[in-house]
Amino acid sequence: MAHLNVDVVATDRKIWSGEARQVSAPAADGEIGILAGHSPLLAVLRPGALRITPADGVVVRATVSGGFISVDDNQVTVVADDVEVERDGSGAGTSQR
């Protein structure tokens, strides 16, 4: 199955990037889940929880304080004003590419 290429960026740095199976983000009018092959999307985010299920490794959870998400051709970019990452496991999942 195809994977998503995910980049999470904040104003002053790159937070996370790698391959993922699923991304779920708090869009302005409700949680959205994105799987590979999603149609192009540009959505505004409200403050809430961002969840990334990487191709391998543990789920990455983060809290975003607003921003937007763009999906185009399995390339997912989450642009957030402020991100706080809480990782369950070790540093697995950072920069897998």
Next chain:
Amino acid sequence: MAGSQRVYKQRIKSTQSLGKMFRAQELIAASRIGKARARTSAASPYARAITQAVSAVATHSTTTHPLTNMQGDSKRAAVLVIASDRGMAGAYSASIIRETEKVIARLTAEGKEVVLYASGRRAIGYFQFRGRELAGHWAEGSDSPSSSTAKEISSTLLDAFLLPDDEGGVGELHVVYTQFVNMVTQRPRVVRMLPLEIVEGVAAPEESDVLPLYDFEPSPEAVLDALLPRYVRSRIFACLLEAAASELAARQRAMHTAVDNADDLVRNYTRLANQARQADITQEISEIVSGADALAS
């Protein structure tokens, strides 16, 4: 005659201690440049993502936004100057201020009233000393700008831009900052920030291409509303970061020259001091000899 020797010694000492200070400043600037450039590259993924998203909206929807509209009838134009907080950077501040004056002159010639915003204590001091009014000023850490400063600046400027004309709103915004070309060259540059013109990023698709249908959540207008202020903020942040790197590079170069000059001065004064000492000795000898001659005869 021992007086002139003492004067030279004093000068040598003070020049040497100045030279030490210059060298310290040079090293500090050199070590901070790396950091500043790392921050510029750390901020670039964000800028790139924003630009891509903005051009996606621009190409895939026909929505217009107040920020992209030319408010042609406005007689006011805002100018944001990004200078340094401290001197000791050679012509850095002077050239940015000169560029600003040029822009102001050009806008005034076009019949526009210029509203000034300044970042960096040097620019603020320059304009306040001349009694020019500043609509807004920021002076915190020009050599390591934070994204919160950029947020403050951009929200102030966006408010001014979106204000109706008769309430003191501005029709356009120009930013004067220093472009970091490389360690040796930094160029003052003027960009028109508002109304927005999106030039970089995705090229417009050709007619034959099938446009991927973009979903906008909740609506194209809302997406633009959220995107464009962020875009402006990231552009201003990028300008601030680049100006910071330029400032540090200019300071490093200026301080390097100052160290060289101090060394030259010390060498000069040492020669003069030696000459004076030699002259003293010669005079003393000739005094003793002529004294002995006088006693002998």
